[in-house]
Amino acid sequence: MSTLENKKVIIAGGSSGIGLATAALLVQEKAQVIITGRNPDRLEEAAKVVPTAGLEVLDSNNRASLDAFFAAQGPLDHLVIALSGSKGGGMFKDLSLQDLRAGFEGKFWPQLDTLQAALPYLNKQGSITLVTAISSVSRMPGTAGLAAINGALETMIPGLAKEFQPLRINAVSPGIVNTPWWDFLPAADKAEAFKGYATQIPVGKVAEPEEVAAAILFLMNNAYTTGTVLRCDGGLSL
Numbered sequence: 001m002s003t004l005e006n007k008k009v010i011i012a013g014g015s016s017g018i019g020l021a022t023a024a025l026l027v028q029e030k031a032q033v034i035i036t037g038r039n040p041d042r043l044e045e046a047a048k049v050v051p052t053a054g055l056e057v058l059d060s061n062n063r064a065s066l067d068a069f070f071a072a073q074g075p076l077d078h079l080v081i082a083l084s085g086s087k088g089g090g091m092f093k094d095l096s097l098q099d100l101r102a103g104f105e106g107k108f109w110p111q112l113d114t115l116q117a118a119l120p121y122l123n124k125q126g127s128i129t130l131v132t133a134i135s136s137v138s139r140m141p142g143t144a145g146l147a148a149i150n151g152a153l154e155t156m157i158p159g160l161a162k163e164f165q166p167l168r169i170n171a172v173s174p175g176i177v178n179t180p181w182w183d184f185l186p187a188a189d190k191a192e193a194f195k196g197y198a199t200q201i202p203v204g205k206v207a208e209p210e211e212v213a214a215a216i217l218f219l220m221n222n223a224y225t226t227g228t229v230l231r232c233d234g235g236l237s238l
Helices: 017-028 040-049 061-075 099-119 144-164 187-200 209-221
Strands: 010-012 031-035 054-057 077-082 122-131 168-176 231-232
Touching: 010 017, 010 099, 017 031, 017 040, 017 209, 031 040, 040 054, 061 099, 061 209, 077 099, 077 209, 099 144, 122 144, 122 209, 144 168, 168 209, 209 231
Parallel strands: 010 031, 010 077, 031 054, 077 122, 122 168, 168 231
Antiparallel strands: none
């Protein structure tokens, strides 16, 4: 029997990409899955992929809404926080610091607000998994702002693991993944960008969301792993 069978799992930011792929794998494991997202249309589309999952429209930038949501949900076993923003990238000499602030508002603070709001309801034998990004360590030009956002989250993981014990907390740090995050590019440009990235990645390809989701499930299942940032980047950061 899967260790996740009948476990209650909330995926914040689960309406697309890595969060949705994680929800699909958890449904296969017979977990009780609830996904949240700000966009009702995306949640409606997500329902076609995981029809047995619960769906909640939730703005993770609104702390009062987060507190009310988790109070209504009650006890839960696992929490995955896949919330992300789209701002903060670009060469530093041209980077708008207002955009970088917006990047923190889109990812760093919503992840922490979600974590803090959920904490009183988490099973002490359960787990928390944050989804960060390999920009935290990749040292690629144009990613210093993104490194600040994701590095800030990752730096907190070991200290939080000691603070929360025995409740476990980890992070998965993905590389280049084929998700809607890249949809700011026209399809042809996105394909060309992925082709270029594939030549830089040791495994020779861009990741699919399911590959990162499998890393998240590993951390959820492995009761002897905490305080860890798991790089799932195909070797991009080497």
